[in-house]
Amino acid sequence: MSDSTSHLIGLLLGTETDWPQAFETLTRRLGAVQHEGRRHELTTERITIEPFDLRAPVRYDVVIDRLAWWYYHPREWLKKAALVNDTYLLNNPFTFQAMEKHSAYCAMMRLGFDIPSTVLVPYKNPVDHEKWAYTAGTYNLPFDLDEVADRVGYPMFMKPFDGGAWRGVSRVDDPQALHQAYDASGQMLMHLQAAADYDSFARSLTIGPRTQVMRFRPELPMHDRYEVRHDFLPADAGQEILTLSRTINAFFRWEFNSCESLVTGSRVQPIDYANACPDIAITSLHYYFPWAITQLLSWSAFCAVTGRKPRVDTGSREWFDIADDESLSWNDKLGRYAGLADRYFEVGRYEEFCATALADLPGIVLDWVDSPAFDDLLVETVRGTYPAAEHDRFLAHFRGLIGSWVADQR
Ligand SMILES: Nc1ncnc2c1ncn2[C@@H]1O[C@H](COP(=O)(O)OP(=O)(O)O)[C@@H](O)[C@H]1O
Numbered sequence: 001m002s003d004s005t006s007h008l009i010g011l012l013l014g015t016e017t018d019w020p021q022a023f024e025t026l027t028r029r030l031g032a033v034q035h036e037g038r039r040h041e042l043t044t045e046r047i048t049i050e051p052f053d054l055r056a057p058v059r060y061d062v063v064i065d066r067l068a069w070w071y072y073h074p075r076e077w078l079k080k081a082a083l084v085n086d087t088y089l090l091n092n093p094f095t096f097q098a099m100e101k102h103s104a105y106c107a108m109m110r111l112g113f114d115i116p117s118t119v120l121v122p123y124k125n126p127v128d129h130e131k132w133a134y135t136a137g138t139y140n141l142p143f144d145l146d147e148v149a150d151r152v153g154y155p156m157f158m159k160p161f162d163g164g165a166w167r168g169v170s171r172v173d174d175p176q177a178l179h180q181a182y183d184a185s186g187q188m189l190m191h192l193q194a195a196a197d198y199d200s201f202a203r204s205l206t207i208g209p210r211t212q213v214m215r216f217r218p219e220l221p222m223h224d225r226y227e228v229r230h231d232f233l234p235a236d237a238g239q240e241i242l243t244l245s246r247t248i249n250a251f252f253r254w255e256f257n258s259c260e261s262l263v264t265g266s267r268v269q270p271i272d273y274a275n276a277c278p279d280i281a282i283t284s285l286h287y288y289f290p291w292a293i294t295q296l297l298s299w300s301a302f303c304a305v306t307g308r309k310p311r312v313d314t315g316s317r318e319w320f321d322i323a324d325d326e327s328l329s330w331n332d333k334l335g336r337y338a339g340l341a342d343r344y345f346e347v348g349r350y351e352e353f354c355a356t357a358l359a360d361l362p363g364i365v366l367d368w369v370d371s372p373a374f375d376d377l378l379v380e381t382v383r384g385t386y387p388a389a390e391h392d393r394f395l396a397h398f399r400g401l402i403g404s405w406v407a408d409q410r
């Protein structure tokens with residue numbers, strides 16, 4: 001175990017190398033931080049996958065995970081670390097690894113958010129297994145898909161209940177497309193969800209208690225999806241998205257997550273918000289990358305240095321009590337949710353920590369992003385991401401966006 005003034009942050013990684021290098025570099029450049037009269041050293045280490053004894057100690061104070069959603073072994077290691085070792089995990093593995101989009105829809109509907117009408121239909125092709133044949137014949141009643149779809153209303157989206165990376169998502173405009181999509185769904189379990197019209201597609205990335213709301217253009221290639229545009233939402237819609245993002249996260253004990261909301265005027269319809277450990281690649285976030293990496297480091301440092309205790313329990317009842325209180329208006333409820341979220345995230349203590357222990361961090365990030373070392377990382381990332389013929393074009397594109405971030409900070 002590390003002593004009280006030395007903290008190890010573990011990174012559980014997939015294929016990406018850009019943000020981990022940024023995170024490691026900035027942790028080194030930050031050096032030791034002072035908190036309540038003590039010096040705290042922070043170091044990082046990439047976690048390897050190995051046999052583990054369920055009682056074995058864990059050396060990491062905090063783990064940032066980008067892998068366990070896809071692989072069972074690291075997923076089960078995280079659960080053991082949470083239960084046996086009290087390791088601080090940015091996302092509660094019992095509500096993230098074990099759940100899906102569907103539960104997040106249900107919870108946010110219960111809290112009163114404006115989720116488009118959504119129906120779960122039984123499998124087109126249920127798993128083939130002896131006992132199911134009896135159950136299916138006896139209890140899985142035939143149903144009229146057209147009648148279900150009429151209740152949802154066209155146009156709609158058919159998409160897997162557990163979602164992710166647009167797999168199996170289709171827009172359905174008429175009964176013919178409905179049957180085609182359902183026939184093609186095979187062994188995926190599908191939602192039918194009313195399509196929402198929108199002026200703006202807002203993607204909000206939340207790390208700890210801080211949220212960046214970005215205008216997203218899903219129809220464009222990845223490198224162009226986040227538009228650099230400030231103040232694109234009416235103030236009340238922007239505020240609702242901030243509250244929504246933190247509410248979902250505090251409700252499920254997620255601290256690194258992104259949400260998608262469709263906004264028309266002041267109306268906010270969230271459609272996808274169980275994206276814990278989202279993509280934060282330089283090539284996706286570009287202008288917003290320095291913000292994301294700063295928050296990730298700040299929140300991890302806060303949790304490690306202050307010894308914040310991980311919570312795998314959820315306090316759903318206190319949220320439901322607000323939701324069910326008929327004397328409260330929607331704005332009152334939003335205010336109460338924001339209050340619960342602030343309490344969960346220890347907002348005051350965190351802001352204070354950032355202003356004192358991490359006072360130098362924004363300058364350190366700015367100097368690094370504006371240095372040849374960052375440009376080397378950008379070049380390496382572009383070379384590793386795009387075909388050779390596109391390197392110059394993409395380098396110019398990202399250098400321009402990063403340059404405008406540097407100019408805006410200065
Ligand atoms: N109800 C909806 N109304 C309008 N567009 C939708 C709706 N649901 C999904 N979409 C579109 O489909 C895309 C993928 O759906 P989403 O629920 O985000 O799935 P995934 O988890 O695969 O990202 C969204 O980014 C959006 O462009």
Ligand SMILES: [Mg+2]
Pocket residue numbers: 165166260272
């Ligand atoms: Mg999505």
